[in-house]
Amino acid sequence: PGTEVCHAFAEDPRNEDLLFLGTETGCWVSLDRGHDWLRFSYGMPTVSVRELVIQDRDSDLVAATHGRGLFVVDIEPLRQLREEVAEHGAHLFEVEPAYLWRMASRGFQGHKHFRAENPDYGVTFYLWLRTAPDEPPELTVHDVTGKELTKVQGEAVAGVQAIHWDARLGHRLAAPGTYAVRLRGHEGVAARAFELRRDPMFAAPRPPADTSNPSR
Numbered sequence: 001p002g003t004e005v006c007h008a009f010a011e012d013p014r015n016e017d018l019l020f021l022g023t024e025t026g027c028w029v030s031l032d033r034g035h036d037w038l039r040f041s042y043g044m045p046t047v048s049v050r051e052l053v054i055q056d057r058d059s060d061l062v063a064a065t066h067g068r069g070l071f072v073v074d075i076e077p078l079r080q081l082r083e084e085v086a087e088h089g090a091h092l093f094e095v096e097p098a099y100l101w102r103m104a105s106r107g108f109q110g111h112k113h114f115r116a117e118n119p120d121y122g123v124t125f126y127l128w129l130r131t132a133p134d135e136p137p138e139l140t141v142h143d144v145t146g147k148e149l150t151k152v153q154g155e156a157v158a159g160v161q162a163i164h165w166d167a168r169l170g171h172r173l174a175a176p177g178t179y180a181v182r183l184r185g186h187e188g189v190a191a192r193a194f195e196l197r198r199d200p201m202f203a204a205p206r207p208p209a210d211t212s213n214p215s216r
Contacts, residue, residue: 008050010061012079027071031081044071076096090129090130090183092126092139092182092192093192096123098167098197100176121166129158136155142179144179174196179194
């Protein structure tokens with residue numbers, strides 16, 4: 001973008017064609033190593049972006065802004081959106097493992113109260129549609145036997161979209177384990193396996209009590 005004052009630059013360590021640029025008015029992304037640039041909004045306000053860091057393990061882009069704090073966004077679908085993927089009419093991206101967090105309030109700490117929305121609970125599926133369909137796309141979730149457990153709907157729009165499943169089956173939370181997601185009505189689109197994992201704070205069993213010293 002020739003009219004922008006540029007402050008920061010980041011190259012994805014896994015996909016060399018994926019570049020990010022922080023400017024005086026926001027963030028830009030290139031999927032073809034800088035040949036074309038698109039404004040990377042995804043909820044980011046018009047704000048000066050002074051530093052960019054890619055958190056490789058969790059596929060997150062972290063943008064430090066002037067006066068608006070930090071902006072963190074999942075870039076996993078952009079990492080996978082290569083030219084051969086974009087040529088397909090529809091594509092389900094590989095799904096990152098999701099954790100079944102045990103939600104609890106820690107109360108207020110410090111002298112001032114800060115409140116913000118929690119991230120979407122459950123798992124996020126990313127879907128690519130080359131053109132906008134006539135009807136909203138529908139994803140189905142299956143167990144390891146192939147049995148359909150539930151379904152979620154997306155939006156009838158072109159491009160990459162995030163579709164959330166709250167990891168609930170009716171009125172109960174799904175159990176940890178391996179599942180699969182499929183795009184209904186598109187037999188040529190590969191299904192994707194994914195994991196629901198226990199909250200790591202509660203996954204490990206407690207060590208046995210030490211009874212060697214009765215005076216404790």
